[in-house]
Amino acid sequence: MLFLPAVVQSQEPIKVLVLPFDVMAQKDLTYLQTEIPVIFQKELNNLGLETIGPEALSITGPIASSSDLETVQNLAKEANSTHVVWGILNWKDEQFEIISYLLAAGDNNVPEELTASGKSIENLLGVVQQLASDIGKKLVRTEVVADMSVKGNVRIEKDAILRVVSTKPGDEYSPQKLSADLKAVYAMGYFDDIRINSEDSPEGKVIVFEVREKPTIKSIDFKGNLAIKTEKLQEDLDISVGSIMNIFSVRQNIERIKLQYQEKQYLNAGVTYDAKPLDNNQVALTFKIEEGERIRIKSVTFVGNEAFKTKKLKKIVKTSEKGFFSWLTSSGEFKQEVLARDLALLDAFYQNNGYMDVRIAEPDIEKKDNWLNITFKLEEGPQYSVGNVDVTGDLVVPKEELLEHLGIIKETIFKRDLLREDILALNDVCADYGYAFADTTPLVNAKEKEHIVDITYDIKKGNLVYFEKILISGNTHTRDKVIRRELKVEEQGQFSGKLLKKSVKNLNRLDFFEDVKANTYKGSTPDTMVLDLNVTEKPTGSVSFGGGYSSVESVFITASVSQNNLFGRGQALIVQAQVGGRTTQFNTKFVEPWLFDMPLTGSVNLYNWERDYDNYDKNSMGGNFSLSYPFFEDIRLFASYGYDVGEISDIDEDRVANDILDLEGSFITSFVTTGISYDTRDLIVNPTSGQDHRLTVEYAGLGGDIGYTKVTAEAGVYIPLFWHLVGFVHGEVGYITQNSGMKLPDYERFYLGGINSIRGYGWRDIHLIDEKGAEIGGNKKVQFNIELIFPLLKDAGLMGVVFFDTGGIFGESNIITERDADGNVVATRPDSEADNYDFGNLRKTAGFGFRWYSPMGPIRVEYGHILDPQEGDSGSGRWEFTMGAAF
Numbered sequence: 001m002l003f004l005p006a007v008v009q010s011q012e013p014i015k016v017l018v019l020p021f022d023v024m025a026q027k028d029l030t031y032l033q034t035e036i037p038v039i040f041q042k043e044l045n046n047l048g049l050e051t052i053g054p055e056a057l058s059i060t061g062p063i064a065s066s067s068d069l070e071t072v073q074n075l076a077k078e079a080n081s082t083h084v085v086w087g088i089l090n091w092k093d094e095q096f097e098i099i100s101y102l103l104a105a106g107d108n109n110v111p112e113e114l115t116a117s118g119k120s121i122e123n124l125l126g127v128v129q130q131l132a133s134d135i136g137k138k139l140v141r142t143e144v145v146a147d148m149s150v151k152g153n154v155r156i157e158k159d160a161i162l163r164v165v166s167t168k169p170g171d172e173y174s175p176q177k178l179s180a181d182l183k184a185v186y187a188m189g190y191f192d193d194i195r196i197n198s199e200d201s202p203e204g205k206v207i208v209f210e211v212r213e214k215p216t217i218k219s220i221d222f223k224g225n226l227a228i229k230t231e232k233l234q235e236d237l238d239i240s241v242g243s244i245m246n247i248f249s250v251r252q253n254i255e256r257i258k259l260q261y262q263e264k265q266y267l268n269a270g271v272t273y274d275a276k277p278l279d280n281n282q283v284a285l286t287f288k289i290e291e292g293e294r295i296r297i298k299s300v301t302f303v304g305n306e307a308f309k310t311k312k313l314k315k316i317v318k319t320s321e322k323g324f325f326s327w328l329t330s331s332g333e334f335k336q337e338v339l340a341r342d343l344a345l346l347d348a349f350y351q352n353n354g355y356m357d358v359r360i361a362e363p364d365i366e367k368k369d370n371w372l373n374i375t376f377k378l379e380e381g382p383q384y385s386v387g388n389v390d391v392t393g394d395l396v397v398p399k400e401e402l403l404e405h406l407g408i409i410k411e412t413i414f415k416r417d418l419l420r421e422d423i424l425a426l427n428d429v430c431a432d433y434g435y436a437f438a439d440t441t442p443l444v445n446a447k448e449k450e451h452i453v454d455i456t457y458d459i460k461k462g463n464l465v466y467f468e469k470i471l472i473s474g475n476t477h478t479r480d481k482v483i484r485r486e487l488k489v490e491e492q493g494q495f496s497g498k499l500l501k502k503s504v505k506n507l508n509r510l511d512f513f514e515d516v517k518a519n520t521y522k523g524s525t526p527d528t529m530v531l532d533l534n535v536t537e538k539p540t541g542s543v544s545f546g547g548g549y550s551s552v553e554s555v556f557i558t559a560s561v562s563q564n565n566l567f568g569r570g571q572a573l574i575v576q577a578q579v580g581g582r583t584t585q586f587n588t589k590f591v592e593p594w595l596f597d598m599p600l601t602g603s604v605n606l607y608n609w610e611r612d613y614d615n616y617d618k619n620s621m622g623g624n625f626s627l628s629y630p631f632f633e634d635i636r637l638f639a640s641y642g643y644d645v646g647e648i649s650d651i652d653e654d655r656v657a658n659d660i661l662d663l664e665g666s667f668i669t670s671f672v673t674t675g676i677s678y679d680t681r682d683l684i685v686n687p688t689s690g691q692d693h694r695l696t697v698e699y700a701g702l703g704g705d706i707g708y709t710k711v712t713a714e715a716g717v718y719i720p721l722f723w724h725l726v727g728f729v730h731g732e733v734g735y736i737t738q739n740s741g742m743k744l745p746d747y748e749r750f751y752l753g754g755i756n757s758i759r760g761y762g763w764r765d766i767h768l769i770d771e772k773g774a775e776i777g778g779n780k781k782v783q784f785n786i787e788l789i790f791p792l793l794k795d796a797g798l799m800g801v802v803f804f805d806t807g808g809i810f811g812e813s814n815i816i817t818e819r820d821a822d823g824n825v826v827a828t829r830p831d832s833e834a835d836n837y838d839f840g841n842l843r844k845t846a847g848f849g850f851r852w853y854s855p856m857g858p859i860r861v862e863y864g865h866i867l868d869p870q871e872g873d874s875g876s877g878r879w880e881f882t883m884g885a886a887f
């Protein structure tokens with residue numbers, strides 16, 4: 001309630017007669033004669049004054065001037081007014097002047113003149129309003145607000161209330177302004193009733209806001225809820241004990257409760273509330289719930305479907321009938337948002353099967369008892385085939401080449417999804433040639449009689465676009481230089497979508513980043529673009545551990561400490577060690593990927609290797625230096641030189657291979673390695689596509705005692721399949737021959753077995769037997785692996801794998817070995833008739849495993865089962881593992 005005293009404090013109420021204004025102008029502005037008095041009346045009324053317009057006296061035009069005071073006084077008496085206002089508007093060359101007169105009724109009074117001026121008709125209204133306000137203020141005795149106070153508030157502080165009030169002490173007293181203040185205080189939501197009272201004081205008006213606060217909530221309870229626990233209902237409320245009892249907020253929370261019940265399929269649930277008054281202006285709030293029965297979908301039917309059976313369409317939509325396992329699968333639950341998405345799914349399905357004219361009505365929902373019957377109504381229309389397909393507009397390459405990028409041209413039935421894919425493909429072609437903002441519009445001409453769709457892709461290539469800037473962000477460790485040198489695009493260079501994708505691929509292959517985002521936006525001119533590369537770094541250092549078991553090594557443990565992005569320069573430093581029952585190996589390697597600021601990779605490797613074989617001991621110390629250079633895209637040539645100082649001791653002459661006997665004592669190996677590699681993998685760790693091939697030739701004999709030529713070839717292909725499955729096919733062959741006049745040690749020959757070759761066999765378990773019965777390596781090897789890799793928890797990096805491995809080791813001539821019942825060799829003899837490449841006798845294993853690309857590093861646990869156990873094999877399979885930790 002708003003209570004305000006009278007505005008005008010005088011013995012006689014003021015009543016103002018406003019007469020028409022005389023207009024003196026070069027053009028017709030006679031409408032202002034009556035328009036100006038209307039504005040005057042409105043402004044005077046806003047100040048609380050009573051006005052009388054000329055229409056009350058049937059006056060239609062100006063009848064008074066400043067000197068005709070007798071006429072004006074007579075009109076004032078006739079209107080019973082206390083004051084009269086009239087005037088003249090002078091207008092010339094867009095300049096105006098308003099002369100107004102204010103006369104108090106009564107004989108011998110002299111009118112007071114007030115003038116105002118301005119320019120243009122647009123400013124006239126404001127000038128007239130200000131002039132009328134000035135006259136009103138002369139008539140009204142202005143009151144001042146002396147003080148403001150609040151009564152009735154208990155919890156809400158006075159300052160908090162007055163903070164939302166626009167009237168301040170010292171302001172002009174305005175009932176209109178106080179009315180707005182009342183609404184502002186009420187909008188705070190804390191009060192049930194507000195009154196504004198004003199009291200006179202010598203200093204002016206004292207304004208008092210009298211408020212009655214709303215009660216607070218002392219407790220919140222629920223009654224009637226059986227299907228949903230009280231705790232669950234409370235979680236979704238946005239009111240709590242101690243908050244203000246606001247009816248609007250309570251109603252909003254009722255809707256929240258209903259929504260929870262709807263999600264549980266209680267579609268008829270009703271919710272009301274009761275607020276019981278308590279002492280100290282508090283209430284006990286209770287939500288009363290009538291749950292009703294749970295409603296499920298009994299049937300989902302389709303009407304009008306002729307091309308596709310109902311069974312097929314039910315698989316498209318997500319709305320389903322209640323099934324036996326509904327408690328597990330949520331079948332039969334009704335959700336309006338799911339039903340809306342079903343319409344889009346059905347439309348997309350028909351559009352992608354050639355039904356361009358399909359019409360799908362809003363589903364009919366029939367409620368019967370506690371069940372819903374849902375009916376989808378369709379008008380399929382005819383099925384359209386693909387007719388002529390053409391490309392027009394700005395062709396950056398010959399039309400024939402563009403047509404090869406289109407998927408729709410290979411189809412007989414029109415599919416709308418392919419239309420969108422083709423647009424992207426054509427835009428990508430344009431982007432590869434620098435037209436980053438190319439726009440392709442499909443022109444679809446459906447021939448209703450023939451049921452054929454002719455499609456024309458119209459290309460607008462736009463301007464050639466250049467990179468104005470290349471910004472890099474997110475790299476707190478990796479230096480900008482390391483990132484920029486991997487880019488195939490450059491600032492001020494022409495845009496290329498193909499090269500931009502290649503740049504992102506290169507950055508991903510560094511394995512320094514969890515994510516690489518290439519954001520582009522328009523530059524300062526229409527033909528420029530800004531590239532913003534945002535990277536998310538990941539740990540590039542690791543401490544890794546691994547282990548295994550073999551009949552030769554027994555239990556062994558490997559460990560390494562590596563940093564693949566040393567000091568953010570992209571350099572790699574690796575320190576490795578292996579300690580087993582018979583082996584102690586230390587290895588240190590440093591890699592500079594951009595030697596002399598060019599893509600020349602250089603590395604230095606130093607090692608110390610002590611090995612206790614069954615029949616001899618070998619100590620080796622040395623190192624090598626290697627270089628590699630990308631001569632073509634994804635193709636690298638590499639070369640290295642190595643120097644090794646070895647020593648053979650503690651030889652069992654009766655069981656060791658002859659070439660080991662010849663090496664007793666110290667010896668030197670000086671060797672070079674050359675080769676070529678081709679690598680297009682999308683990622684180095686856990687790749688999903690691409691190829692990795694390598695051909696290596698190693699020649700030993702540049703001085704020293706050891707001389708051989710070893711050739712190995714390796715090929716690997718990652719094939720993305722369906723459902724995020726990845727196929728991996730890998731093959732490897734090797735051949736080694738002894739150089740004339742030099743020595744070929746057995747440890748340089750080929751062995752197979754272990755987690756990285758033929759799983760199920762231990763390390764070096766696949767070998768040959770010489771005429772003494774000693775285990776020796778082969779001169780030739782063949783290895784073949786097939787894997788199917790699939791995600792188990794993709795986001796967590798957990799993968800599963802099933803595999804098949806096969807391979808074999810071959811010598812210059814096969815040796816037939818005879819063993820006793822315990823597996824001991826009793827006799828050996830050459831088999832001159834044997835085929836040195838008996839590929840039918842390859843070892844074969846199959847198995848499964850798990851790979852976790854964890855934040856700590858990759859972990860592999862795999863089991864291989866031997867499919868064709870042969871005499872001398874230890875067991876039918878084995879588990880092996882490697883694991884690591886990142887930092």
